[in-house]
Every structure is written in structure tokens, then in C-alpha cells.
Amino acid sequence: MSKTEGSAVWSxxxxxGKGAISTxxxxxxxxPYGFASRFEGKPGTNPEELxxxxxxxxxxxxxxxxxxxxxLTAERMETxxxxxxxxxxxxxxxxxxxxxxxxxxxxxxxAKFQELAGKAKAGCPVSKLLNADITLDAKLEx
Numbered sequence: 001m002s003k004t005e006g007s008a009v010w011s012x013x014x015x016x017g018k019g020a021i022s023t024x025x026x027x028x029x030x031x032p033y034g035f036a037s038r039f040e041g042k043p044g045t046n047p048e049e050l051x052x053x054x055x056x057x058x059x060x061x062x063x064x065x066x067x068x069x070x071x072l073t074a075e076r077m078e079t080x081x082x083x084x085x086x087x088x089x090x091x092x093x094x095x096x097x098x099x100x101x102x103x104x105x106x107x108x109x110x111a112k113f114q115e116l117a118g119k120a121k122a123g124c125p126v127s128k129l130l131n132a133d134i135t136l137d138a139k140l141e142x
């Protein structure tokens with residue numbers, strides 16, 4: 001078992017308040033977030049952006065493992081995770097994540113690559129955590 005943590009502090013109301021997010025590793029230390037950075041495109045981060053980064057990282061790392069099991073090694077993989085936050089009946093919900101992967105994997109054919117990428121999408125721990133519609137657009141580059 002592995003455990004780590006992230007933390008947040010908040011002061012004020014929902015619209016005028018301010019928060020800061022930190023990670024145990026120090027990758028984020030008191031990094032600002034708030035209503036404006038979440039809903040109005042202002043500077044700062046937001047939980048959905050962090051989930052997107054976590055999902056992209058987890059999926060890409062899982063695919064690296066799966067490729068290795070198939071005796072393949074990626075020269076380069078780049079994943080973007082687009083996270084959709086929508087207003088729903090009882091507030092807000094993350095309803096979807098769309099993963100876009102561009103990869104250069106010497107020796108891989110597209111059919112095998114698609115199979116392995118799909119396996120990584122379904123099996124990565126962050127995918128398993130999210131109760132959202134997770135889609136994948138994977139392209140093998142030559």
C-alpha cells in the first residue's frame with residue numbers, strides 16, 4: 001500500500017474567498033485557487049485541472065507498464081486530460097474526462113497500440129477512481 005496527501009486551506013465565502021493547495025512533495029506549495037480560477041478563467045489552479053494532471057500522469061505511466069509487458073518501449077508519450085465540470089441537479093459534478101494521447105512507440109502497430117491504450121485507460125488507478133465517462137483518442141505517430 002502507498003499513501004500520499006494533498007491539502008487545501010480556504011478563507012472567506014465562495015465568491016470572495018481564497019484558497020491555497022499544497023502537495024506533500026512540494027510540487028505545489030500554497031498555490032492559489034478560488035472561484036475566479038475555477039469558473040472565470042482567472043490565474044490560479046482548480047481541482048479539475050489537478051485531477052486532469054493526475055489522470056494524464058497516471059494513465060501515461062500505466063500505459064508505459066503495459067507497453068513493457070508487451071515488449072514495447074515508448075520513445076515519447078504525451079497525454080492531455082480534458083476534465084468536464086457541469087452543473088447537475090444537486091450542484092456540480094465531473095461528468096467526463098477525455099484523454100488525448102500522442103505516442104511514438106517503435107515496433108508497435110496501431111491495432112496493438114489501441115488495445116494496450118484501452119487497457120491502460122480502464123486500468124489506471126485514477127480512471128478507477130472517477131465515476132465519469134472517460135474517452136480516449138490515441139494516435140500512434142511514426
